Amino acid sequence: MMTTKMVLMWVLGALSMLFGAMLAGNADPAVLGATPTTYYLSLAISFILFLIAGFMWVTVSGAIRDNLG
Numbered sequence: 001m002m003t004t005k006m007v008l009m010w011v012l013g014a015l016s017m018l019f020g021a022m023l024a025g026n027a028d029p030a031v032l033g034a035t036p037t038t039y040y041l042s043l044a045i046s047f048i049l050f051l052i053a054g055f056m057w058v059t060v061s062g063a064i065r066d067n068l069g
Helices: 004-026 036-068
Strands: none
């Protein structure tokens, strides 16, 4: 049975994936005012958001597996 904490982590993981994808999709080095530093920083932040989302989803799936078995 899924608890509120697991559902919250699952939703936060989905939001983290959403914001990471939005940030990575809009990263463009040719945008006026974008320096190479800010471009690579936005890519690093989006990668970290993807890692956080994956960590949360793996944690929730492991907790569900432990609760079912």
